[in-house]
Amino acid sequence: METGQVMSVLREGVGVALKLGGPMLILSMAVGVLVAIFQAVTQIHEQTISFVLKLLVVVLVCTIGGGWMLTTLQEYTRELFTLMRG
Template sequence: MDTTTVIDVLREAVSVALELGGPMLILSMLVGVVIAIFQAVTQIHEQTISFMLKLIVVILVLLIGGSWMLTTLQDYTKEIFALIAA
């Protein structure tokens, strides 16, 4: 295994991590911003409101896109095992 192969594997690992974590992080960030604006307007400063809504959004994203995430992770793992075997 040479350095270009290692660099390609690491680059693909970062790409898969961003691809899998990106939707959850972006949606929870958007929910956090919307809740923060709502709390600033209404002057309700309860921390559990934003936490619970972010948790619900992350769970919904996992329920909706979980099979796609698992398939992507399995494909990447198969590629890694194929490189190890070669």
């Protein structure tokens, strides 16, 4: 395997990781900011509120986009195995 191919595979791997993890991270950060604003306004400083809401958002994203995530990961894995086969 040449250096260019290795770099391409690594670049695609990072892209797949960003595609799969990005929606969960962005939505959980948005929920965290909204909860922090709500807690600052109401002066309620309970850490479990933020944790539970972020957990629910991540579970919801996995439930809604789980099929797409699995398909994306399968395609990347098949491509890797095809490259290994030669």
